[in-house]
Amino acid sequence: MVRNILVVGAGKSTSYLLDYFLGKLTEEKLHLTIADLHPENLPDRITENPSCSIITLDIFNNNERRNVIEKADIVVSMLPARFHLKVAEDCLTFGVHLVTASYISPELMALDKKVKEKGLVFMNEIGLDPGIDHMSAMQILDRIRAQGGKILLFESFCGGLVAPESDNNLWNYKFTWNPRNVVIAGQGGAAQFIQEGTYKYIPYHKLFRRTEFFEIEGYGKFEGYANRDSLNYREAYGLQDALTLYRGTMRRVGFSKAWNMFVQLGMTDDSYIIENSEGMSYREFTNLFLPYSPTDSVELKLRHYLKIDQDDIMWGKLLELHLFDAQKTVSLKRGTPAQILQEILEESWTLGDDDKDMIVMYHKFGYEIHGKKQQLDAKMVVIGENRNYTAMAKTVGLPVAIATLLILNGKITKPGVQIPIDSEVYEPILEELKSFNITFNEYSVPYLGYNPNTVAG
Numbered sequence: 001m002v003r004n005i006l007v008v009g010a011g012k013s014t015s016y017l018l019d020y021f022l023g024k025l026t027e028e029k030l031h032l033t034i035a036d037l038h039p040e041n042l043p044d045r046i047t048e049n050p051s052c053s054i055i056t057l058d059i060f061n062n063n064e065r066r067n068v069i070e071k072a073d074i075v076v077s078m079l080p081a082r083f084h085l086k087v088a089e090d091c092l093t094f095g096v097h098l099v100t101a102s103y104i105s106p107e108l109m110a111l112d113k114k115v116k117e118k119g120l121v122f123m124n125e126i127g128l129d130p131g132i133d134h135m136s137a138m139q140i141l142d143r144i145r146a147q148g149g150k151i152l153l154f155e156s157f158c159g160g161l162v163a164p165e166s167d168n169n170l171w172n173y174k175f176t177w178n179p180r181n182v183v184i185a186g187q188g189g190a191a192q193f194i195q196e197g198t199y200k201y202i203p204y205h206k207l208f209r210r211t212e213f214f215e216i217e218g219y220g221k222f223e224g225y226a227n228r229d230s231l232n233y234r235e236a237y238g239l240q241d242a243l244t245l246y247r248g249t250m251r252r253v254g255f256s257k258a259w260n261m262f263v264q265l266g267m268t269d270d271s272y273i274i275e276n277s278e279g280m281s282y283r284e285f286t287n288l289f290l291p292y293s294p295t296d297s298v299e300l301k302l303r304h305y306l307k308i309d310q311d312d313i314m315w316g317k318l319l320e321l322h323l324f325d326a327q328k329t330v331s332l333k334r335g336t337p338a339q340i341l342q343e344i345l346e347e348s349w350t351l352g353d354d355d356k357d358m359i360v361m362y363h364k365f366g367y368e369i370h371g372k373k374q375q376l377d378a379k380m381v382v383i384g385e386n387r388n389y390t391a392m393a394k395t396v397g398l399p400v401a402i403a404t405l406l407i408l409n410g411k412i413t414k415p416g417v418q419i420p421i422d423s424e425v426y427e428p429i430l431e432e433l434k435s436f437n438i439t440f441n442e443y444s445v446p447y448l449g450y451n452p453n454t455v456a457g
Contacts (some may be wrong), residue, residue: 002031003408006072008057008087009079010036013177015389017078017397018046021404025051028405035068059083070094074408076400077102084108088122095120099404101127101396104417112417121407125419127396128359129158132380132433134233134419135399135426136440137363140378141237142423144367151242152373153366153449157214157224159250160392163356163383164219170317172252174349176357176384176392183342184270185249186228193230193246196449202226208260212246213253216360216379217441224248224362225256236421244449250360258317261306262341265289270338277335283326285340299324321348357384359391361440366447373447378440398436402429 005021007014021032022045032049034042035057046052057064059079069075069090074097077087081102088108091098097120104124115122125131133156141151160176175182186208190201202210211223230247239245262268266289274280274288283298290301308314321344322328328347330340351357361380366373384391403420406412412425420426433439 002029003073004031004033004071005074005076005404005408006033006035006068007076007078008035008059008068009077010034010039010042011078012388013390013393014078014397016394017076017401020398020401022046022049022052024405025049028409033068033072059086066090066093069096072096074099074404076100076404078400081105091122092118092120097407098122099126099400099407100124101131101400103130104419109417116416119415121412121415122417123403123407123412123420123425124417126399126403126425126429128160128392128399129361131399131420132395132438133158133361133363134421135430136361136378136380137237138421139423139426139430140363140365140376140442141239144365144369144376145238147369149367149369149374151239151365151367153244153364153375154237154239154242155212155244155246155248155364156362157212157222157248157250158361159222159224159359161250161252161358161360162351163358163391166352166355166357167252169348170313170320171255171258171349173255174351174355174357175346176351176390179342179346179349180338183268183338183345186225187268187270189228191226191228191230193226193244194242195244195246197243205263208256208263211256212248214362216362216381219358219360219381221253222250222360222362223253223256224250236419244366250362254313258314261308261314261318264306265302267337267341270336273334273336274340275334277330277340278333280330280340281326282322282328282330282344283324285330285344286323289337321345351387351390353387355387357390357392358382359395363440366449375445375447377443377445379443380438380440382438394436395438398433398438399429402432 024030031051033053035055037058039054039056047054055068059065075087075091077084077100084100084102085107088098088111092111092114095118137156162174186204190203191207192201207225211225213221213223215221225248227247230245234240234245287298290305293301332339332343359382363378365376382391382395406428
């Protein structure tokens with residue numbers, strides 16, 4: 001009997017996901033249905049495959065959406081997170097399993113009881129971050145506990161970066177995922193975590209000056225800044241008694257200090273509209289955030305405001321983005337500062353056709369076993385192939401695809417709205433990911449506790 005997998009949303013991030021399913025069509029007796037608003041962008045290898053059906057779908061057309069979901073055995077939603085709920089409600093109505101890579105919203109979690117009653121698996125947060133971070137962390141945490149260890153410290157960092165061979169700008173950074181998420185990162189409340197048994201909070205205006213540094217063998221030094229809520233998974237991970245719990249985002253050293261210039265200027269603000277933004281030059285946009293002066297240039301005012309010298313690398317980073325260019329103009333009609341900054345950055349930070357991206361993930365486990373404190377570091381690096389087959393698409397799409405087949409084949413059976421923290425989920429997925437060179441190297445190191453090597457805020 002042929003099983004029908006429905007993939008809703010088929011942007012560039014789905015390259016590995018779709019290829020994985022294509023490679024399993026015959027062996028697993030699958031039919032692949034792909035529903036997207038612009039399916040004309042799909043490659044020939046998919047559109048010409050007789051075991052694939054391509055559908056133009058507006059997710060807000062209730063009848064069309066329900067009709068296509070009703071015919072599926074399992075749905076993979078690769079839509080933006082805010083659209084998952086419509087898909088989830090239809091899956092519940094028609095008794096169809098669901099897989100997403102997104103965080104679980106409160107509205108989605110509210111369906112948990114009904115999902116369990118129907119015996120359905122709604123697997124979420126099964127991409128990279130969230131996803132591989134959950135599975136790899138839980139695998140090691142469960143192993144340490146099984147040996148009699150008590151967890152004292154857990155730190156976890158992940159970054160979507162540019163590979164060394166394509167790292168050719170002063171920021172050591174290019175967009176590999178949703179640029180908007182980069183621009184507004186850290187907003188919406190203070191970052192919170194636990195350090196040596198004490199709750200700590202970092203307000204947004206200080207976030208990018210409180211960084212932790214670490215080394216990734218073969219790739220040099222990196223820095224990390226705190227995620228908004230490091231405590232969100234304390235209960236799920238069983239870390240209620242851990243003295244230190246910290247989750248963060250990884251960048252190359254120097255990025256956070258430079259990004260802080262935008263924060264201090266106010267360019268990352270997404271709370272108000274600049275009415276006359278269309279046609280505004282980059283230079284005029286920059287000048288919006290600086291004091292008036294009848295004599296000083298925009299460049300001079302900015303250097304004074306941020307207290308940076310002309311020979312400072314920070315100045316070079318700003319020049320590289322053409323922020324003082326009077327010829328380049330904004331296309332947004334009524335953009336927020338954050339939206340306009342995003343447009344400016346995308347011009348400089350978009351991956352070229354042959355550029356390669358890089359995913360780096362780093363976990364630190366501090367624990368006590370048989371009266372002795374120990375530390376284990378686990379590190380993963382994945383390099384992309386090109387602009388279409390990115391490391392980001394690989395590490396997000398493959399866990400989603402593998403989980404989908406495991407659910408379809410009855411290997412993952414626990415019902416409910418969930419994340420991948422159970423061994424029946426993480427063990428087979430992590431094992432299969434090894435065949436795609438997605439794996440962690442582990443290092444036993446002296447226990448140091450929380451890293452004191454931070455920049456004062």
